[in-house]
Amino acid sequence: MAWTVTLNGVTYTQASVEGNKYSDEASGLPAILKDFAAHAAAIKxxxxxxxxxxxxxxxxxxxxxxxxxxxxxxxxxxxxxxxxxxxxxxxxxxxxxxxxxxxxxxxxxxxxxxxxxxxxxxxxxxxxxxxAGVAGPTGVMLQYAGTSAPAGWLLCDGSVVSRATYADLYAVTGDAFGAGDGSTTFGLPDMRGRTSIGLDNMGGTSANRITNTQADSLGGNAGAEDHTITTPESAAHVHNRGANQFATWGTDFYATNSGGSGTNTGSTGGGGAHNNMPPYLAVNIIIKT
CATH class of the missing domain: 2.40.10 (Thrombin, subunit H)
Structure with a gap:
């Protein structure tokens, strides 16, 4: 039985696509598919x-x-x-x-x-x-290789935004990343130059893998790009010398225990900070609104 179909205002028949007409761009399958897509879009x-x-x-x-x-x-x-x-x-x-x-x-x-x-x-x-698709729910944060946030997302740059405009996001984050003006705005997470870690007390119980209080608060932050070693951070150690080494009268001598007295050995090292960063690649971080 021959068929007839009207798509996007154009009527197609079985005869119009039989034989070598099948691939005809004006009346064959390519045209049918194009008009089908337009017809489906129009009715939906x-x-x-x-x-x-x-x-x-x-x-x-x-x-x-x-x-x-x-x-x-x-x-x-x-x-x-x-x-x-x-x-x-x-x-x-x-x-x-x-x-x-x-x-x-x-x-x-x-x-x-x-x-x-x-x-x-x-x-x-x-x-x-x-x-929400595979991007996940409001509040999800992702790494993003673009230079500006796509539609439905904001950069995690610490900006202050409207609580009314981004009501769904504010319902998720609250004031954890900044209260804004306290009534009409709120702060976005500020991921500039930072990485993230899981809350140490996630789920209500502390794992105590990170013991400072910042790790127990949503939006808490700590850490530094570099660090200078202090004396309490140095490992306990002694500088050994040969025992019973005495000098002639009027010259310096060295004691091998803390009970003696005498001059100290000269200090060395610069006391400067050392780099505290792993190798990194900088990208934007975005948050779903």
């Missing part, structure tokens, strides 16, 4: 002028009719003016293809404010990695 995307505040929970929109949105499908709702900053993600709980009424249960978001121009894109069923 929409726009809306509904006035909606960015947040979690149930959100209602009016979109175009005739879309193929289905209940349970994951969808991303983006502010048309700033899609990478202001957005919401969640699952479709209802859609009326006749009226265009769409309801989304938002589980993650970025940005803030009430917006009136939206672009919506269904992403299919949510996979095992969740809406």
């Amino acid at each position: 995307t929409a726009t809306s002028t509904s006035s909606v505040a960015i947040g979690t929970g149930s959100k209602s929109f009016t979109v175009e009719t005739g879309k193929t949105f289905v209940v349970g499908e994951n969808i991303r709702v983006m502010d048309a003016a700033a899609p990478t900053t202001n957005y919401m993600e969640g699952d479709i709980t209802s859609y009326d293809s006749a009226s265009g009424a769409l309801v989304v249960n938002v589980t993650s978001k970025g940005g803030s404010g009430t917006k009136v121009s939206w672009t919506l894109s269904a992403q299919g069923a949510q996979g095992a990695a969740g809406p």
Whole structure:
């Protein structure tokens, strides 16, 4: 039985792709695949002028009719003016293809404010990695070879940022890396010239592998690029001399025990700091917002 399909406004028939027409770029399989992709994108995307505040929970929109949105499908709702900053993600709980009424249960978001121009894109069923994908949840820190942070991330440079704009991140970090102005801003982790270690009391019990108090506090920091050895840090030792070595009257002599008296041997060494750094490669560190 011969078939007919309309994709992206173009009608294809079995006859149009039979034989040597199969590879024809204008009407064969290449054209079908191109129009299929465009057709699929069109029926899984929409726009809306509904006035909606960015947040979690149930959100209602009016979109175009005739879309193929289905209940349970994951969808991303983006502010048309700033899609990478202001957005919401969640699952479709209802859609009326006749009226265009769409309801989304938002589980993650970025940005803030009430917006009136939206672009919506269904992403299919949510996979095992969740809406955050392999990058992980808000607050994850990664090494990054780029020069500036990508969308959805910030550099861990100790900057002070808005608690409202980055509410999800502030909910994770709180004031651990800086309280900002104490009310509207907070500090990002400052990884400039630093590496990280696991909290010594992670999980509530100290391992005592690092005993200073900084290692028991989220955001605690310690360590130095170089270090100067002090006397208490030197290993206990003696400088041995031959026993009963006496000098003639009026000249210096050396004692072999701490009970004697006499002149000291001359000091040596510069007393300067030594390098305390392992070999390293400098990259940016970014944090998921």
